[in-house]
Amino acid sequence: MDAEVFDSMGRLILESRYTNKGIDGIIFMTSSLQKTSIQEHRQQFPGLAHKAYFNFGGQGTMPRSALEAIINAHEYIQQVGPFSVEVNAWIAQQVASLRRAIARELATTPATITLTENVTAGCNIVLWGINWQRGDRLLMTDCEHPGIIAIVGEIARRFGVEVAVCPILATLNEGDPVGVIEQHLTPNTRLVVLSHLLWNTGQVLPLAEIVATCHDYPSQQPVRVLVDAAQSVGSLPLNLPELKVDYYAFTGHKWLCGPPGVGGLYIRQEVFEELQPTFIGWRGINTDERGRPDRWKEDGRKFEVATSACPEYEGLRTAIATHQQWGTKQERYQRLCQLSAYLWERLAQIEGIKCLKNSPPEAGLVSFQITKDIPCDRQGRSEADRERRERTSRLVKSLEERGFLLRTIAHPNCIRACVHYLTLPEEIDRLIAEIKQLSD
């Protein structure tokens, strides 16, 4: 890692001539073309102050501009009058603006975007929108979020759908995720559910290849792919139409640093008609002159329900614009990867700590375990497991008390540190020093 990296604006993002020993070699330089230095840019994020923030995969640090946009929206509505013709027209415009801003980030068209409350809502829309028949099969990975597992369980119970789980966790460092998924497809498979960026291990799955494999599989009905994109939207530089993924559910409050309660779902244009709305409301329908519903909306709004926290929509739109002020999604991703590689390398050097991945991460999630031995005299395996969990939990709590925000993951039992393009190398150095001290 000795190359100097310049972004498209001729800016030296991170001169990565660091040594294995410390930060001495790390220099952030700005060229005359730089729009905003990261130090200056970070001033807009109150959540980054007075702590070292490594929880972007849980929730992002919302920029002050986003809070101001939320406040302004609330105030505007009250000033002009809620539910007035004027305010309703304004809200419709703002909703359209957010849809455009999201579509631009994902390199797609606004019509393919449904606005939702969160990533799980998007997954629910897809999972309940398929006309399941008894004996249909759904394939998911062993790294999906408990919320998604619970939806799938209820789908299986209600419709007599078979559920298969394929071992993706084991492909983190070796093995072939595409092959694993292909081996688990059967002629009655209708849907594959997976995460693009695994929330527990930080692995990035080769989505384009997986989608192509599913689409090419000679199933009785086309095999569709639903992605839980909780960790990938706002961190990976995405072009959804190019990936050919069918359904991509995401949230705005993690890597995009928007407020909680606003997310979205991308539906590939070619499969739009297949999906039926389940949770339904006035936003998804057109009405006739007498106010009776007469047909679904013909774009992503078809799956939207009713009144949402629309001022928070303004918050997300503004958060996206704030990131763009600093750099393109490619520039942000590039910096993020350099930082996560640095964190990964430094963590791997701590005695008693082991990173789950044995190569640098391809995104911002770095998961690691405490490897110190558990005295195993008469303790059973479950007791040793519990002790490991408690140890993990204690370390995260101690770090939080010292101003370092990370989280535990239950399976595999580990600690997850997330870096964003907003992270500073010196924050990583301080974290490393703290972990060293605490795990001594």
Next chain:
Amino acid sequence: MDAEVFDSMGRLILESRYTNKGIDGIIFMTSSLQKTSIQEHRQQFPGLAHKAYFNFGGQGTMPRSALEAIINAHEYIQQVGPFSVEVNAWIAQQVASLRRAIARELATTPATITLTENVTAGCNIVLWGINWQRGDRLLMTDCEHPGIIAIVGEIARRFGVEVAVCPILATLNEGDPVGVIEQHLTPNTRLVVLSHLLWNTGQVLPLAEIVATCHDYPSQQPVRVLVDAAQSVGSLPLNLPELKVDYYAFTGHKWLCGPPGVGGLYIRQEVFEELQPTFIGWRGINTDERGRPDRWKEDGRKFEVATSACPEYEGLRTAIATHQQWGTKQERYQRLCQLSAYLWERLAQIEGIKCLKNSPPEAGLVSFQITKDIPCDRQGRSEADRERRERTSRLVKSLEERGFLLRTIAHPNCIRACVHYLTLPEEIDRLIAEIKQLSD
């Protein structure tokens, strides 16, 4: 209407010795026991300033305190650190506080309350949570909201459920809503869907009697009652357990004057187990040590999904507390009814205007029509209808331009004016004067 009305604090709410001609006789008096005068109280609602607000049935005017609570919540989360152990515990507390505040307003226990995004979400939870069988029957009234009609249509299509619609609109001034519903029950009826306070005509249905009739009906399976309570929560003084209603879906952003995007669903304890969650997420499940879902939550959270705009929760909680500072729900309802009676009486006196109800409203919705004749020479009925709609729409637009906020209703074609306990008699007088002038 010559009685003086005192509330439980000994306060003279509205001395209603007004004449039919004007406001001369209207006096608002306060006794020494009054907590806050309405004039003083209204200062907390920026949405009431510089206009005359009659749209509470669309959206309430949010108090400044609620916006401050939203801002404080956002700032607190950023300051302490999103997703930290500390913030997550704080959010759990705030969510519990909101649940308690709502439960108190509805005279029920927190365990019976599911927090939702809006009233439609609550209706969806119930409608998709029943294990429908082909041939089951659902009965709804002819006054339900288009969003609800659309859900019912999709339920009918997917599960082969029969849908019957009973004529409640015609019972506004005569007839017996309980009788109408009873006549439409059949042995295969499983669910009755109705609004407590009809959004179009302002009629309050005798809910306790309807529920008793449904519960007593000798159907093959128990007949459950789902209420769209968009207009009744925050305007009627409710005791849900006493009504024995099964499901009661509501929103916080109308009569409770909370922010958009927060609502709830009451589920009667005795029928809680019957209902299955459909849209599912981490909030509704318990997980085992390895993070796998192992059972549903055992209270209203069972039907909650995932990350919501939790700062807005604080907004609703604060809005409810703000109303309570002025008076109890009975006191607020009493004042609201006096004001709506006044509005109804004054409207009825305008030539060319007809109130849909021919007796004073039992809540805050007052719907009226322009009765001026449409020249019917060669115009067909549909053209005359269109002319009537355009006329209605023009009047509402003209009123909005002059600072009076009301809305049109498509069926029956009318204008809806809503008064809350926050309304001033002089606002009503100004509205009456404006309508007189505009409809001349």
